[in-house]
Structures are given as C-alpha cells and as structure tokens.
Amino acid sequence: MILRLPWRVITQFRRSNKFEAIRWCSSCEQPPARQRRPATSKPSQPQKDLYLDHRRIGQEQDLYMINELTPGSIFFLPHGTRIYNRLLEFMRAQLRGFGFDEVVSPIIYRKTLWQISGHWDKYKDDMYKVSDRSDGTDVGEDDDYGLKPMNCPGHCLIFDSTLRSYNDLPIRFADFSPLHRNEAKGALTGLTRVRRFHQDDGHIFCTPDQVEQEIKNSLQLVDNVYSAFRVPSYRLLLSTRPEKFIGALEEWDKAENDLRNVLEQSEVPWEINDGDGAFYGPKIDILIKDSNGKEHQAATIQLDFQLPRRFNLKYKGADGKDDHRPVLIHRAVFGSVERFLAIVIEQHQGRWPLWLNPRQLMIIPISHAQSEFAHAQQEIISGNASDKKKLFSFMAEPLFVDVDERPETLGHRMREAIKKGYNYVAVVGPKESSKNVLAIRNLSDQSNKTTEYSAAEVRDLIIGKMNTFE
Numbered sequence: 052m053i054l055r056l057p058w059r060v061i062t063q064f065r066r067s068n069k070f071e072a073i074r075w076c077s078s079c080e081q082p083p084a085r086q087r088r089p090a091t092s093k094p095s096q097p098q099k100d101l102y103l104d105h106r107r108i109g110q111e112q113d114l115y116m117i118n119e120l121t122p123g124s125i126f127f128l129p130h131g132t133r134i135y136n137r138l139l140e141f142m143r144a145q146l147r148g149f150g151f152d153e154v155v156s157p158i159i160y161r162k163t164l165w166q167i168s169g170h171w172d173k174y175k176d177d178m179y180k181v182s183d184r185s186d187g188t189d190v191g192e193d194d195d196y197g198l199k200p201m202n203c204p205g206h207c208l209i210f211d212s213t214l215r216s217y218n219d220l221p222i223r224f225a226d227f228s229p230l231h232r233n234e235a236k237g238a239l240t241g242l243t244r245v246r247r248f249h250q251d252d253g254h255i256f257c258t259p260d261q262v263e264q265e266i267k268n269s270l271q272l273v274d275n276v277y278s279a280f281r282v283p284s285y286r287l288l289l290s291t292r293p294e295k296f297i298g299a300l301e302e303w304d305k306a307e308n309d310l311r312n313v314l315e316q317s318e319v320p321w322e323i324n325d326g327d328g329a330f331y332g333p334k335i336d337i338l339i340k341d342s343n344g345k346e347h348q349a350a351t352i353q354l355d356f357q358l359p360r361r362f363n364l365k366y367k368g369a370d371g372k373d374d375h376r377p378v379l380i381h382r383a384v385f386g387s388v389e390r391f392l393a394i395v396i397e398q399h400q401g402r403w404p405l406w407l408n409p410r411q412l413m414i415i416p417i418s419h420a421q422s423e424f425a426h427a428q429q430e431i432i433s434g435n436a437s438d439k440k441k442l443f444s445f446m447a448e449p450l451f452v453d454v455d456e457r458p459e460t461l462g463h464r465m466r467e468a469i470k471k472g473y474n475y476v477a478v479v480g481p482k483e484s485s486k487n488v489l490a491i492r493n494l495s496d497q498s499n500k501t502t503e504y505s506a507a508e509v510r511d512l513i514i515g516k517m518n519t520f521e
C-alpha cells in the first residue's frame with residue numbers, strides 16, 4: 052500500500068531539546084495540526100499567522116511520499132523532483148564557479164575500505180552491511196560489503212588512482228550520489244531524518260599552505276548560497292577534538308588552530324563547541340535559523356589530516372620528492388539535500404519563489420475556443436516543443452507551465468491556481484487570442500493588475516527573474 056501522507060510512517064511525537072523537531076509514530080496518527088507562530092516570528096505574508104510543518108505542505112502539494120516497505124527513504128513525486136533537481140542545478144553552478152569537478156562514485160565497497168578509513172570500527176553499527184554471493188572458494192575474497200554512509204573514502208581512491216603533483220593541487224571533487232545510514236526507526240522524521248539521502252558533498256585535497264584559503268573559499272560559498280535562499284541568519288561553531296579520535300595530538304592542535312585563524316578573520320559570529328568534532332578531525336558547523344526561529348545544522352567544513360595518512364595519499368612536491376602528504380577538507384553547504392529542502396519548504400510555507408517553484412505559470416482559457424491557443428503559448432513559454440521528430444535542446448531553460456481548461460468557472464480556476472501556489476496566472480480569451488498575447492497577473496502583487504505580453508516576452512520575463520533568484 053502506498054501512503055501519500057508522509058507522517059503516517061514516521062515516529063512518535065516528541066519535542067527535541069535542541070530545536071523542537073516534531074516526530075510521529077508509525078501507528079498512523081493524525082498529521083501535525085496547524086501551529087501558531089511564536090510572537091518573534093515574521094510570517095512570509097501578513098495574512099498568514101499559521102505555521103505549517105513541511106510534512107503537511109509536502110502532502111498538500113504532492114511533493115514527496117514515504118512507503119512503509121522502505122522506511123526512511125523518500126519518493127520524490129514529479130513536483131517535488133522539480134524542486135530537488137533545481138536545488139542540484141543551482142549547487143552545481145555554484146561549485147563550478149569555485150573550481151569543483153563533479154564525480155560519480157560507487158555506493159557499495161568492501162569492508163576492507165571502511166577498515167582502512169576507520170569507519171568500520173567507529174561507524175559500522177550505523178552502516179548497512181551486504182554479503183557477497185561468494186561460496187567461499189575464492190581465496191582471500193572479502194565477502195562483507197557496506198553501503199556507503201559518506202563519500203570521502205571513495206574520493207581518496209580517486210585521488211590515489213594516479214600520480215599527483217603540487218601543481219595539480221588543490222583538487223576539488225563534488226559528489227551527489229546517494230548515501231545510506233541505518234538510523235533508528237524511532238528517529239525517522241519526514242525529510243529531516245532519513246536513511247537514504249543525498250549530500251552536496253565536496254572534498255578538497257590541498258597542500259598545507261593552501262588550507263587557509265580553501266577554508267575561506269568554503270565559507271564564502273556558504274554565504275553566497277544562504278544569501279540566495281534568504282536565510283535570515285546563521286552562526287558558526289568550531290567543533291573540537293572528541294574523546295574518541297584517531298591521529299596525533301599535534302595534528303589535531305594544528306588543525307584546530309588553522310580553523311580558528313580563519314574564523315577570527317570572518318565577520319560571522321562563532322563560538323567553540325568543545326568535544327563535538329568528527330573522530331578524524333575538527334570542523335566548522337554552520338547552524339541556520341528558519342523563518343519560525345528553529346535552528347538546524349546544514350553546512351559543515353571539516354579539516355582532516357587522518358584519511359590522507361590512512362590511505363597513504365601522496366603528491367610530488369616542488370622539491371621533486373613524491374612523499375608529500377595532502378590535507379583533506381570535507382565540505383557540504385546544503386548538508387543533506389532532503390533536510391535542506393524541509394527547511395526551505397517551511398521557510399516559504401509552500402509559497403515558492405519563482406526560481407524554485409514547480410508551478411510557475413497557469414494559463415486559463417476562458418472557453419474551449421481558446422484551448423488550442425493556450426496550449427500553443429504553453430509550448431513557447433515552457434520551451435517544450437510539440438514536434439516529437441526533433442531532438443529537444445538540453446541547454447534550454449525548462450519552465451513549468453500548465454493549462455487549466457476544465458469546464459469550471461474562470462473564478463474557480465483562478466482560486467485553484469492561487470491555492471496551488473502558482474507565481475503567475477495568464478487568462479486568454481477572444482481578445483488575447485486575436486492579438487496573440489496573454490493577460491499576465493503576478494499573484495504576489497496585491498493590486499491584481501494584469502499586463503499583456505507575448506509568449507516570448509513571458510518566457511524572457513520569467514527567466515530574467517529566475518536568474519536573480521526571485
């Protein structure tokens with residue numbers, strides 16, 4: 052049975068000590084009720100004084116679903132997939148500008164890899180194990196495998212696949228392939244706590260002298276991205292050496308000092324989070340607040356001297372010696388794409404900015420006589436030509452345009468478009484079709500003003516606004 056109500060397979064209601072995460076049990080309880088915003092919150096629209104959980108919005112807008120046969124794994128439905136893909140397209144563009152090359156790495160590795168990296172000893176209870184079909188006759192065959200919970204060991208294999216020179220560094224890999232972590236069933240919560248997820252994962256292999264600049268670049272990337280998403284505020288935590296760690300104390304001290312030096316030069320408030328670093332190195336955690344005042348960890352920047360040593364990674368230095376050890380920087384800005392999407396859903400309360408909206412324009416023909424004209428305009432604006440004998444351009448910017456030609460009143464169809472969250476509505480009647488234009492109304496404009504545009508002008512208008520992240 053497919054459940055279209057995401058909360059029905061999620062965990063028991065309770066409030067987290069940190070930021071009031073709402074959780075539901077698997078006994079098909081009712082979805083979260085509409086919640087009053089705290090007095091300190093600022094609603095995205097003056098008339099909205101109710102705060103909706105991302106699970107309710109996801110159900111109302113058909114963004115995603117969860118099935119009890121695969122708990123903790125998200126099915127993105129067509130409109131949710133549009134938003135998910137837009138997030139990745141956006142991040143890919145930013146990463147290209149910061150010199151990252153995207154790679155695609157396997158999701159399953161032999162246990163030996165995780166033993167080398169140290170994850171098997173520290174992390175195996177949170178991993179999914181897989182057994183090989185081997186009958187045991189292959190001498191030396193490692194029959195135990197693990198689904199990857201992170202990308203860094205695989206990226207170390209890529210770095211080590213060829214001889215590297217100091218002239219090649221820094222080398223920056225980006226990876227969006229799926230990760231799996233065996234989270235406790237009782238902890239699963241909508242999009243915010245899942246078992247299968249994606250990260251905007253990045254790993255930078257650099258010389259010790261390049262560390263400070265790469266950390267600065269990573270913080271700048273974080274600031275750029277959060278500005279585009281209108282994140283109200285964020286703060287930085289320097290998470291230091293935990294009780295259980297690998298590596299020498301001197302290396303940890305140097306890594307923590309490198310991060311501290313960068314933070315002291317930044318203009319963003321930061322504080323020490325003592326003992327909360329990763330087992331292989333210290334990190335900068337970035338906490339963001341959504342429009343309801345809830346705080347979430349999203350981005351992270353981690354400095355790692357241990358994995359390059361464990362994988363015996365080397366590069367040839369300026370002195371001609373090939374025994375130089377790179378430094379590894381782990382970095383993610385969204386963190387979990389699924390969790391970041393939950394934050395964005397609640398931030399906008401389902402009223403999407405144009406560039407993220409899976410429903411950008413609704414064309415409403417007044418009568419059936421204008422239906423053919425409406426569909427012709429839809430093809431032009433969306434960029435999806437109807438001629439199936441021609442190749443479609445993969446460079447064209449896809450726009451999400453629908454036509455509502457149901458035999459309902461014009462007012463009813465207008466209200467439906469508003470309820471579904473379209474940015475624009477275009478009404479076409481005999482006048483518009485004779486002039487080959489559309490009467491466009493911006494639904495965020497309280498004046499209800501309409502303006503006539505040609506289909507090509509509407510497409511240019513929407514793309515122009517999307518390019519400024521409106």
